[in-house]
Amino acid sequence: MKLAKGLGALVVLVAAASWPAHADDLPQRKAGLWQVDMANPGGQMPAQQMKMCIDANTDAEMYKMGMSAAQGMCSKPDIHRSGDTMTTNSQCKMDQTQITTQSVTKFTGDSAYHTDINSKFSPPMMGRSDSVMTQDAKWVGACPADLVPGDVVMGNGMKVNIKQMMGNQKQ
Numbered sequence: 001m002k003l004a005k006g007l008g009a010l011v012v013l014v015a016a017a018s019w020p021a022h023a024d025d026l027p028q029r030k031a032g033l034w035q036v037d038m039a040n041p042g043g044q045m046p047a048q049q050m051k052m053c054i055d056a057n058t059d060a061e062m063y064k065m066g067m068s069a070a071q072g073m074c075s076k077p078d079i080h081r082s083g084d085t086m087t088t089n090s091q092c093k094m095d096q097t098q099i100t101t102q103s104v105t106k107f108t109g110d111s112a113y114h115t116d117i118n119s120k121f122s123p124p125m126m127g128r129s130d131s132v133m134t135q136d137a138k139w140v141g142a143c144p145a146d147l148v149p150g151d152v153v154m155g156n157g158m159k160v161n162i163k164q165m166m167g168n169q170k171q
Contacts, residue, residue, distance in 0.1 A: 027084065030110040031055045033144065036137040043131060052152045052162075053143035061150075062162060084108070097125045111139040 034054060039047045054062070074092035081087075084107045092099040101119040108114075115135040121128060147153070150163035 027107045028056065028110055029054060029059055029113075030139045031149075032142045033140050033147065034137055035140050036135055039134045041132055041134070043133070044126075044128075049155045050152055051140070053147040053149050055149040058149040058163065065162065094125070096123065098122045099125070113137050 031054060033051055035049065035051050037047065037049050070090075070092065073094060074090050077088045077090040079086065079088050086105045086107075088101075088103045088105075090101050092101070099119055099121055101117060103115055103117045105113055105115040113135075114137075117131075117133040117135070119131045119133075121130065143149070143151075147159075148161070150161045151159060152162055153159045
């Protein structure tokens, strides 16, 4: 249970780190269905894919949720934007482990982005002193009729609504 809880918290931190700046500073993502491919080269997790249905409101809410989840664990991130590239450096503490993360996101208009996330753990977490993760996201079209903004479909077919899960809005 403790391992699953640690992995869940780590996923929140990685998500927060990969969402590089204030919602107003982010390039607007096109509303509709997004496919996100995540890889952890040389890591313990296999490549994963998820699809999410977003609109402008949901995009801003997801950013706020990620930042709220990181509050108390992370210091204010150092954020730099240069054109279509955003670099974020953050320091977080999970139990006794200090996590130092740098994420670099390159946006391609409003329909794609690539993020490289590099984290260092001191002392090591779950036997690892560092982690490299990549995310490639692209807009794939309108949301299908069975998905509403906030719906996320994991690679295994499990569907959750982020807004409902976090208690922010009812469908």
